[in-house]
Structure formats: C-alpha cells, structure tokens
Amino acid sequence: MRTSFPRLDISVDNVSVTYNNARLALYNATCTVEPGTITALVGPNGCGKSTLFKSIMGFLQPSQGRVLVGGFPVEKAQKQQWMAYVPQSDEVDWNFPVSVFDVVMMGRYGYMNVLRIPSQKDRRLVMESLERVGMVKYRDRQIGELSGGQKKRAFLARALAQGGTVLLLDEPFTGVDVKTEKGIIDLLIQLREEGHTVLISTHDLASISTFCDRTILLNRTILAEGKTEETFTQENLELTFGGLPILNLNPRFIG
Numbered sequence: 001m002r003t004s005f006p007r008l009d010i011s012v013d014n015v016s017v018t019y020n021n022a023r024l025a026l027y028n029a030t031c032t033v034e035p036g037t038i039t040a041l042v043g044p045n046g047c048g049k050s051t052l053f054k055s056i057m058g059f060l061q062p063s064q065g066r067v068l069v070g071g072f073p074v075e076k077a078q079k080q081q082w083m084a085y086v087p088q089s090d091e092v093d094w095n096f097p098v099s100v101f102d103v104v105m106m107g108r109y110g111y112m113n114v115l116r117i118p119s120q121k122d123r124r125l126v127m128e129s130l131e132r133v134g135m136v137k138y139r140d141r142q143i144g145e146l147s148g149g150q151k152k153r154a155f156l157a158r159a160l161a162q163g164g165t166v167l168l169l170d171e172p173f174t175g176v177d178v179k180t181e182k183g184i185i186d187l188l189i190q191l192r193e194e195g196h197t198v199l200i201s202t203h204d205l206a207s208i209s210t211f212c213d214r215t216i217l218l219n220r221t222i223l224a225e226g227k228t229e230e231t232f233t234q235e236n237l238e239l240t241f242g243g244l245p246i247l248n249l250n251p252r253f254i255g
C-alpha cells in the first residue's frame with residue numbers, strides 16, 4: 001500500500017459559511033494547503049476549524065466562495081476518493097454496533113457497488129491499514145470499547161484504507177497520551193514522504209513546529225498562513241488567540 005501518491009493542493013477561495021441559526025461561522029476565508037506538506041490549522045475553540053474542514057470535504061455548502069482540490073471541485077475529489085477525513089471524536093456515535101474492522105472497511109465503501117461486498121483487495125487493505133496504526137489486535141472490538149487513543153487510530157486506519165491523497169485530521173491528539181501522539185506524528189511524516197497532503201487541526205501548539213511545514217491561523221477568517229517558523233510569531237498568535245496567554249508554546253518557536 002505504500003505507493004507514491006499524486007500531489008494535490010487544497011485551495012480555499014473567499015469561503016463564508018452561515019449555519020441555520022444565522023451564525024456566521026467562517027467569513028472570506030482564503031488559504032492554500034500546499035501539496036505534499038503537513039499543514040497545521042490553529043485557532044481558539046469555536047473559531048471555525050471544523051467548519052473549514054467540512055467545507056473542504058463538501059459536507060457543508062459555503063454561502064460564498066469555493067474550494068478546489070488539485071484544481072478540481074470538491075465533488076470530483078470526492079468521487080475520485082482523493083480525500084479522507086478523521087473527524088473529532090464527539091462527531092462519532094460510539095454506541096453504534098460495529099467493530100474496528102467494520103469501521104476501517106467503511107473507508108473502502110466508495111470503491112464497492114451497492115451490495116458492499118468486500119473484495120480480497122479491500123480486506124487486504126483494511127488489514128494493512130490496521131497494521132500501520134498498530135490496531136490489528138483490536139479489530140473485532142466494538143468501537144465504543146476502545147480508549148481515546150485507540151479510537152483515533154481506528155479512524156486514522158479508515159482514512160488510510162480509503163487511499164486518499166489528501167488527509168484531513170480534526171484534532172487527532174485530543175485525549176491521546178504522549179506515546180500515541182508521537183506514533184501519529186511519525187505516521188503523518190511517513191505519509192508526507194509518500195506524497196500525501198495533510199491538514200491537521202490541533203490545540204497542541206508545542207508540537208506543531210516539530211512536524212508541520214506550514215501553519216494556517218484562523219479565527220473566523222484566515223489571519224495568517226505560511227511556513228510554520230514564519231507564521232508562529234508572538235504578534236500572529238496574539239491576533240489569533242485574542243491576547244490569551246500562550247501557555248504551552250515552546251518559546252524557541254516564537255519569533
């Protein structure tokens with residue numbers, strides 16, 4: 001499965017999203033995720049990170065603007081299975097009676113016909129994905145019976161099984177221990193080397209500069225974007241977090 005992937009960028013052009021309660025969650029957001037990079041999406045709670053992810057995935061229809069993946073509309077990117085999404089944990093129904101294996105197999109649904117009968121190849125790719133995230137031994141567990149870190153790894157395996165070139169991870173480090181976080185970071189670095197484009201939202205500011213090539217700072221709109229070392233300035237972080245103390249950031253990385 002460790003093949004080389006075509007490099008695809010994400011272009012977000014002037015996107016605004018208004019929810020049903022008339023709340024403007026995102027306005028005039030413009031940014032680019034460079035192909036073959038790991039890009040961090042950073043901002044305070046409620047700043048619109050998940051909304052931006054859902055717009056990129058085509059789960060939400062922006063009230064304005066457009067998103068292109070590899071130069072093509074999101075619908076085409078979805079049909080081609082170019083994009084895979086690892087959702088925030090609270091968006092998953094953990095009581096749903098499915099095993100870890102079943103969840104990872106869902107990543108293959110886009111390649112199956114309506115009967116959804118897995119082929120040998122589907123089964124092989126699911127097992128390889130489970131192996132890559134160290135979850136083979138949990139394959140028959142009901143998803144609700146996993147720890148926080150195991151849940152994240154199961155959904156990461158689903159994204160890998162899908163074989164998407166573009167990976168979007170919404171807070172993959174929330175509720176995971178240091179060792180699991182390091183394992184996920186190592187895997188993301190490998191995926192970048194294979195040509196994947198990775199966009200990751202995280203509140204762990206301290207780790208971003210260790211593996212993210214680029215950073216996008218968001219607070220309802222894009223406030224800054226660029227190489228991590230150039231974007232992670234005191235001024236930009238104060239602008240984004242509204243002057244809140246940046247407690248867990250390594251001072252080495254504040255310009």
Ligand SMILES: Nc1ncnc2c1ncn2[C@@H]1O[C@H](COP(=O)(O)OP(=O)(O)OP(=O)(O)O)[C@@H](O)[C@H]1O
Pocket residue numbers: 019020021023024025043044045046047048049050051052
């Ligand atoms: N389905 C919805 N209906 C109405 N408002 C929503 C909905 N989803 C999100 N919002 C609002 O839109 C804004 C952006 O929410 P979003 O979930 O994108 O933020 P976030 O940056 O991902 O937050 P967090 O870091 O807490 O996960 C918030 O003010 C939120 O209350």
